[in-house]
Amino acid sequence: MNNNIIKELYFENEPILSYLPGSSERLELEAELARIKSTAIDIPVIIGGKEIRTGNIGQCVLPHNHRKVIGEYHKAGKEEIKLAIEAALKSKHMWEELPWQSKVAIFLRVAELAAGPWRAKLNAATMLNQSKTYKQAEIDSACELVDFMKYNAYSLQQIYGEQPISTKNVWNKTVYRPLEGFIFAVSPFNFTSIAANLTGAPAMAGNTVIWKPASNAVYSAYVVYKLFQEAGMPDGVINFIPSNSGDISDSVLSNEYLSGIHFTGSTEVFFDLWSAVGKNIRNYRTFPRLVGETGGKNYIIAHPSADRTLLVQGLIDGAFEFQGQKCSAASRAYISKSVWADIKELLIEKASSLKVGDIEEIDTFMGAVIDKKSFDTISSYIEYARSSNNAEILVGGTYDCSTGYFVNPTIILTEDPHFKTMEEEIFGPVLTIYLYEDENYSEILSLCNNTSKYGLTGSIFAKDRYAIEEAEKELIHSAGNFYVNIRPTGAVVGQQPFGGSRLSGTNDKAGSKFNMMRWMSPRVTKEYFA
Numbered sequence: 430m431n432n433n434i435i436k437e438l439y440f441e442n443e444p445i446l447s448y449l450p451g452s453s454e455r456l457e458l459e460a461e462l463a464r465i466k467s468t469a470i471d472i473p474v475i476i477g478g479k480e481i482r483t484g485n486i487g488q489c490v491l492p493h494n495h496r497k498v499i500g501e502y503h504k505a506g507k508e509e510i511k512l513a514i515e516a517a518l519k520s521k522h523m524w525e526e527l528p529w530q531s532k533v534a535i536f537l538r539v540a541e542l543a544a545g546p547w548r549a550k551l552n553a554a555t556m557l558n559q560s561k562t563y564k565q566a567e568i569d570s571a572c573e574l575v576d577f578m579k580y581n582a583y584s585l586q587q588i589y590g591e592q593p594i595s596t597k598n599v600w601n602k603t604v605y606r607p608l609e610g611f612i613f614a615v616s617p618f619n620f621t622s623i624a625a626n627l628t629g630a631p632a633m634a635g636n637t638v639i640w641k642p643a644s645n646a647v648y649s650a651y652v653v654y655k656l657f658q659e660a661g662m663p664d665g666v667i668n669f670i671p672s673n674s675g676d677i678s679d680s681v682l683s684n685e686y687l688s689g690i691h692f693t694g695s696t697e698v699f700f701d702l703w704s705a706v707g708k709n710i711r712n713y714r715t716f717p718r719l720v721g722e723t724g725g726k727n728y729i730i731a732h733p734s735a736d737r738t739l740l741v742q743g744l745i746d747g748a749f750e751f752q753g754q755k756c757s758a759a760s761r762a763y764i765s766k767s768v769w770a771d772i773k774e775l776l777i778e779k780a781s782s783l784k785v786g787d788i789e790e791i792d793t794f795m796g797a798v799i800d801k802k803s804f805d806t807i808s809s810y811i812e813y814a815r816s817s818n819n820a821e822i823l824v825g826g827t828y829d830c831s832t833g834y835f836v837n838p839t840i841i842l843t844e845d846p847h848f849k850t851m852e853e854e855i856f857g858p859v860l861t862i863y864l865y866e867d868e869n870y871s872e873i874l875s876l877c878n879n880t881s882k883y884g885l886t887g888s889i890f891a892k893d894r895y896a897i898e899e900a901e902k903e904l905i906h907s908a909g910n911f912y913v914n915i916r917p918t919g920a921v922v923g924q925q926p927f928g929g930s931r932l933s934g935t936n937d938k939a940g941s942k943f944n945m946m947r948w949m950s951p952r953v954t955k956e957y958f959a
């Protein structure tokens with residue numbers, strides 16, 4: 430029997446633990462880090478709950494010590510994709526029919542486990558696999574993951590409660606059906622929590638999912654899969670398919686039952702996915718929902734009235750936390766010349782003294798970038814700047830991949846507001862600064878707005894209220910998440926629903942009612958009593 434009308438679900442953000450030396454959370458995490466490093470696990474493809482070992486192997490390594498292998502994973506091929514689609518479709522009916530409270534209960538259990546006994550497992554995997562510091566892992570794989578699960582549950586209940594008006598002798602009702610078919614979830618390397626959300630959000634709404642994790646973050650993704658399993662996720666609801674995208678994409682994207690793509694990653698890959706859907710559009714039984722949160726070229730603008738101390742902190746944290754590999758990381762800054770005269774020295778001193786190295790040392794600020802490909806891309810941008818006539822490397826510009834893929838925090842100063850590194854996403858610890866005359870503030874807003882094809886995040890630093898107002902107005906389409914007097918990173922689930930427009934994605938706001946709505950198709954019933 431299922432006749433309860435539930436009061437509003439409880440939501441509050443998961444508190445961030447400090448990991449001070451000697452604290453119980455730190456001791457637990459250190460033990461888990463040591464455990465992972467002393468074993469190498471074998472990660473299977475998982476379809477319908479069954480583990481499959483294909484023998485086509487990829488390796489999980491530490492980006493900051495790339496000779497250290499912590500696991501090997503089996504890659505799915507075309508045959509496994511076929512099986513995964515069958516498993517997702519076979520599991521669909523039972524999962525869809527399970528009362529929503531029961532589905533949500535699994536995710537609330539995921540949240541509780543992640544906040545408690547699985548916290549160290551998730552954080553240790555994220556630290557080692559993605560080279561995150563204690564702090565960066567904690568805000569991702571513990572707090573944001575927990576928040577996504579709970580806030581999605583909260584949002585789902587709000588949506589289900591939205592019912593049409595009824596009249597004197599008519600009762601109108603909406604049921605929010607999951608989509609017919611399966612969802613293809615494709616996750617990026619940079620946030621373990623995003624991987625959990627890309628799969629968890631459609632599943633919570635009653636869909637079954639085929640999940641392709643990023644090849645450079647399979648270890649953390651596998652821990653998330655095991656967490657779902659531990660919380661009681663039935664077999665076949667989420668099917669875990671590590672693979673080379675080239676081997677699987679065609680079969681998934683051309684399948685008639687594809688009902689949605691939940692993607693986070695680069696704009697280029699989303700173009701490819703969208704084009705493939707366009708090419709196959711007449712094959713499908715439904716118009717697939719395309720949800721993609723993609724790249725960014727996020728900015729900081731400093732007005733002459735900016736608070737200097739806040740600005741320097743914003744530039745440092747915004748550009749260099751997690752090696753600049755947050756989609757929201759600040760990578761271009763427009764600073765007024767009078768402000769620059771005051772902050773230049775301090776900024777150089779602070780950026781030069783950030784510790785880059787082993788993420789297990791508590792004072793490390795930055796670990797390594799994710800892999801060789803990324804290291805090569807970032808260093809090629811640095812070399813481009815070094816050899817250019819209208820740019821100067823003020824800080825860093827050095828890198829070394831002998832042990833790990835380390836790139837030092839780099840600040841480039843350019844006289845060209847359209848310099849390559851002012852326009853293109855680098856996805857590494859590289860910030861480019863352009864200085865402007867104080868009286869040209871309005872022109873700078875317009876320049877900033879028209880420089881990039883992206884529209885993800887941006888910050889304005891100013892004390893002058895008119896200047897803030899002008900920036901909010903002029904930059905309205907330049908950022909889906911806009912910040913005043915603080916860095917453009919660090920969105921918190923439920924507080925700053927996250928996503929950008931333009932070529933930064935479909936802006937369905939991960940971890941919100943808007944995103945959850947994309948995984949449902951309402952059906953309205955009118956019943957007549959007269």
Ligand code: NAD
Binds near residue numbers: 617643
């Ligand atoms: P990526 O685009 O290289 O990869 C993302 C995923 O797509 C991976 O799983 C990858 O294997 C897969 N993929 C690649 N080619 C594919 C294909 N042809 N078909 C199917 N799947 C394919 O991105 P990444 O390096 O993992 O992550 C960094 C990017 O993600 C940056 O551009 C960053 O801005 C973006 N990002 C955006 C947000 C956001 O909310 N807007 C959040 C996180 C990351």
